[in-house]
Amino acid sequence: MTDTLTDRPRGRQVDPAEFAYADELAFLAAYDEGPRPPGWQLTPRAVVTFIAGSGGTAVELPTKARRKGLPSRLVIGQKFVGDRAVVERCVVTLAGERGLLLVGEPGTAKSMLSELLSAAVCGTSRLVVQGTAGTTEDQLRYGWNYALLLAHGPSPEALVPSPILAAMRNGAVARVEEITRCLPEVQDALVSILSDRSIAVPELSGTTDATVHAVPGFALIATANLRDRGVSEMSAALKRRFNFETVGPIPDLAAEIALVRRQATSALARSSSTFAVDDAVLEVLVTAFRDLRAGRSVEGWDVDRPSTVMSTAEAVAVAVSLGLAATYFPGDRDVLSLVPGHLLGVVRKDDPADGAKLLGYWDGAVRRRAEDGARLWRQLWELRDALTD
Template identity: 70%
Template structure:
């Protein structure tokens, strides 16, 4: 090798977290071709196919009808209407994996709300996958989940209406070229879904910019009065999905007028412990894989971890023993983060028992909001953990022995 020759660096794995429409482009394209039933205006899939995309096909392998297969699909699946990754035709047979763990009836109600072009508000405790559900619904309905407003105390009305390119505004005056579309206005023009995360964190006067948009389905730009761009009517298919945490109730309470323009759906914590444990494993595995390692935490450790979260969340153990609930939210999302931390530790700091790390990570979760929650976690150890250890469980005996790690 000469001095001028260079060795190409090794290719790094793609560890990006892709949006739902890219992650599941093949499924979206398949469902677009599989179900040629009636679709609401502007929808990429039928409402029935949207429900199947979110909830899965129940283990059933769906088959593309021969006539549809011959035509190479029946509509756009991924972003920009592609028939799968790379624009290739969808496969002939496919099993649709479930992506949201929850009641199918909830998803069906959400889809009906969107088909009726009414605003959908997903409410619930933090960590119940409200944002994930909104992303999946947007990807399936219109092929993109990218039109999003993140609600904060600093969010301005421009995020819901429009802004200006001030260089052009000063040079030309008000014009369509100088206008900067908000995600809401962009969705109105294209007939797509716009997502508003944490809407109750926006100030009430900012929230109320949505009232006329949702009721009149048009947005006026007074600065462009007398031009064709002064009024933008919503293209069929436009709708809004918002999320709000119950813990944020009262932060910026929604007005009665705005509430009337949304259908409220509550996303509850996962009821089935087996399903929750499977979700925690799957999500934590993905996090550790993005960190460049394999997930090496035993199922027994994950089951114990999920059990602790469920007991503290509900205030009652699986055996029926009363548990003092901490003030913080013991959500599935928090369980995923703890499981992922255990997986990263097992991969990059080997040599110890990963179970030894569980109490310390739990303490980090519990003490986020109220220092008194430390005592509640100790009380849980002195209650259910001790009683399970006395019943002869080796796993819980080891956890009981680790009580000192909670000091």
């Protein structure tokens, strides 16, 4: 693809997981020749390794599996930072062709986990429906090409399959993002799909295409934010057709810092920039997010929690902004001086009055750390006025 204004080749801002990690997926497909559920491209064990990583140890390809284009050894990077047991339970759920519902606070990588799972299981993560209040039942089942419909009447050629119907036909994994934002009557379309593993097309009655049956390998992953639980509550019938897995915040500070650094570095690489934010500044940033998210500092001091979820995804966004400032305005100002303003922007997202809670955090945890002699926290304390401008 080229840019029509400059005729220069253009790339993607973000590659789907199956393209971004194509080398690892090809390697793992050759590495583990164990039993695979019908339609799966990798074994369940290889899917877990792909998502949770190989622990920094190189995986060695068996001699009989070595082939041109594949390395003999490869370290599989960790992509989802969380409990490996959660990933294993998700994989087992999909192997049993049960619906999988990933729930948790916003920004806890539910969508990323669903994308990684589908890419590893069936080779594509793009069979996805984004749930909103405007999502219709047709987007979960099928629609029509109205030009063909008017010209020739109902026919298989005129039918436009939904991502779910396409997954059923091909034995793939379909995804429904933010399922609880869909209206209840739209959600209920999934009950029969997950029970009967088929979609009826009454308009094609009397033909072999009147019912589309799921082929082996079809599975469904949905995500739901706990903050949206009351928007469109799922029916008991639909809940019974899913295995629920809760995706929580990253429990370990060092692991969260490493993830924020990795994601920010990747985002800046797309603009040919390097992530030039000092590790100490990044630690201060992530620590502040964790304190405000938990309502308690690492030292055990109480912190007034803002309404906004201080998620890891938000921390990545701020880290990227700091990295861009360091790249495009080098030497203009200390990157640490930008932290209060960015934190204030995040905290005010749900309730502008929550700026007072951030100020309380400064007068509490930040001040106490400054008094204990921590250099960067003392500098942050001196930047308090940035929160009152």
